[in-house]
Amino acid sequence: MHTSRSATARTDVSYNGGRRVKIDQPDLELVAVPRDESFKVWSHGYPYRTVRWHFHPEYEIQLVTSTTGRYFVGDYIGNFAPGNLVMTGSNLPHNWVSNVPHGDRVDERCLILQFDTGFIERAIEVFPELKRVEALLDASRWGVLFSEKTGTAAEPIMREMLGAQGMRRITLFLALLDLLVQSAEPVKLASAAYRADPAHYAETRINHVLSFIGKNLSQELRETELAELAGQSVSAFSRYFRRHTGVPFVQYVNRLRINLACQLLMSGELNITDICYQVGFNNLSNFNRQFLLLKEMPPSRWRAYQQLNAASAAESSDATPALEAFG
Template sequence: MHTTRGATARTEARSANIAQPDLELVAVPRDESFKVWSHGYPYRTVRWHFHPEYEIHLITSTTGKFFVGDHIGSFEPGNLVMTGSNLPHNWVSSVPQETRVDERCLVLQFDAEFATRAIAAFPELKRVEPLLDASRWGVLFTPKAGMAAEPIMREMLGAQGIRRITLFVALLDVLLQSTEQVKLASAAYRSDSASYAETHINHVLAYIGKNLSQELRETELAELAGQSVSAFSRYFRRHAGLTFVQYVNRLRINLACQLLMAGELSITDICYQVGFNNLSNFNRQFLLLKEMPPSRWRAYQQLNAASAKESPEAVHAS
């Protein structure tokens, strides 16, 4: 009986891996070390996908099936899993069609460089290294750990400054204290991010990233993906969560913010350098995404930088 179940599980896992996972672009804010957020169901990231960042994923509502590498399991609220770099994963909730769930999970994502720097700065964090290594196959924690993690991750959603770091360390401590950890993917499973990157959507996203300052036409990208323009438009929105134009504009405005912070180029020069072909459209898109014009955004950043250079005497005098 157990042999039959094991064979069935392996067959299901192989079937789940027929489809190549999609790349999720994780945008960690420039002034933060990690990203914490929540989402409902259905949601654009609820698909078979991967990303270079580590992820700590806590289910807060619904039940269903989850997929990590070649593992398939059942989940319920309190399901707490950590996945490693480029390990494909997905959680699919069992809810009636057309049902919408406001919050399905809490998610924390951080990259390997941040983990390396943190361990180098604080030797006490070396205890985390075996957990990071085990996450290459995915790690499932106990429901008790899930209950302990929820208030920490929920507070993280609105925390700022040093409080975010203390909560992050507290969360790691919860994971380390959970002694009944279960590796999910089989020992033989190996994620192949190079192969995943060859899929149509990932090839398109990589092309956009490399050619952001150039003119990007949806017709040309559709041809690159081997699709009609209408099919590509639907395909792109389903995988990126935005229309092609919205996605490109968001990347260009994010790049513009980096150049504005550097303070070396004029706003007009930045406009053209990030790929906009006229200043009015650049200003309009910047205002739409940042809720202020680029000139004010730069002024606020300069004010922020200047405050850090104030002398102790000046601070005391104020």
């Protein structure tokens, strides 16, 4: 599926019916790759909080599984449909906007894989065979669109990744990279002259605040202090923050803290009370309440389910040689 350039856009302007329109600076997205995993695989529906003009240091591979609409990568604007498979490089601004009637919701709009530069560089150093991926990583600085055939082949791999455990995740990751490297005629999206400018993005008020939150998540974060950091009154900051993130300040921070708590729960090294305080909550009852609100179960049950899932994967792996022996 090759998408033609449907409009001329640059980092700060686009054209709308011949009229010059200013584009806002992209918002920073804080990507939490689990501590005991090499990359993050997830899915989301529509509308969703990350559906906005945003960037992040991590590489991203996104496959649209439902809806149609317009997508924006750097200075590129195009149309998308199910099967749209795009890889974006580090700090490259992007956004997919679906044609969904106001008030309607879509349970799953896309599958997403995210990994950081350090991980892939270390992998290439350990496995020289992965050097073939370097050309793809370089091309992703402008965004890369793959064929519809490649998108169709990628879906079962990415879908299995959602629930895969242990070494199976790595096998699937390598299978996906191999598929992309061998894909016929991938298309660069942003213009050759386009360059992502994370230093410039970071200067914006909201990204300064989001970066501060990410670096100080385990500390006490007061909205009054963040408003002061942004140079705004508390009421103005509250409106500004919600406009950029889609959720109120407290809800945003709680969500990040619960995600961090899930990583610590999976590691199994700390008890729940210690995790509560380590991620920034100041009392256990509030931690349990927020965890239940976001995960629909208490942290103890969530940890037990994860341990059961991991044990099941290990048992399946151990059983494979025996099954093959009697095959």
